[in-house]
Amino acid sequence: MGDFQISEEGLIFIASLVGKPYHKECHDGTKFNCWTLTTYIYKHFGIILPVNSIETWDLRAIMARVSASKPLWRKVDFKDRQFLDIILFNTSPRLTTHIGVTIDKKWYIHATQESGVITSRFTKGVQSSLIKWMYRWKNL
Numbered sequence: 001m002g003d004f005q006i007s008e009e010g011l012i013f014i015a016s017l018v019g020k021p022y023h024k025e026c027h028d029g030t031k032f033n034c035w036t037l038t039t040y041i042y043k044h045f046g047i048i049l050p051v052n053s054i055e056t057w058d059l060r061a062i063m064a065r066v067s068a069s070k071p072l073w074r075k076v077d078f079k080d081r082q083f084l085d086i087i088l089f090n091t092s093p094r095l096t097t098h099i100g101v102t103i104d105k106k107w108y109i110h111a112t113q114e115s116g117v118i119t120s121r122f123t124k125g126v127q128s129s130l131i132k133w134m135y136r137w138k139n140l
Contacts, residue, residue: 005082005083005104006083006103006104010045010083011103013041013044014041014103014109014119017032017037017040017041017109017117018109018117018118018119019116019117020032020111020116020117021116021117022111022112022113022114022115022116022117023036031116032111032116032117033111034098034099034100034110034111034112035099036111037101037109037110037111037117038086038099038100038101041084041101041109042084042101042137045084047084047137047139071138072137072138073086073135073136073137073138074135074136074138075133075134075135076134076135076136077134078131078134081102081105081122081134082102082104082105082136082140083102083103083104084101084102084136084137084140085101085102085134085135085136085140086099086100086101086102086134086135086136087099087100087101087102087108087110087131087133087134088131088132088133088134088135089130089131089132090130090132091130096132096133098110098112098130100120102134103119105122106121106122106123107119107120107121107122108120108122
């Protein structure tokens with residue numbers, strides 16, 4: 001499909017999300033957890049992802065939903081990352097428990113309980129060292 005790059009409008013939209021507070025189960029675009037942020041960003045760019053109505057900490061249910069949706073995604077090598085690729089993090093010893101969205105080769109956006117919506121560099125910080133997988137929506 002080629003390299004999908006963020007537009008100026010897209011960058012302005014992403015920047016408008018930075019600083020929004022964290023909320024465990026908010027779906028209205030004013031507060032986010034890592035999954036609701038991901039679905040909100042994708043919706044803005046015309047891709048509707050399922051709203052996660054599962055209790056955020058029910059990891060078995062979340063992993064079952066992710067496994068069921070794998071045909072919609074294709075795995076991406078870290079070196080080939082591009083705008084809108086999702087990043088899955090292992091923030092606990094054996095489980096994928098966090099998700100972010102690639103902005104470009106250097107930056108990604110995600111929501112944390114401690115900081116709300118933030119951007120982070122791929123090369124710095126604890127989160128970057130916990131990247132487990134990257135996936136791209138099938139039509140990008």
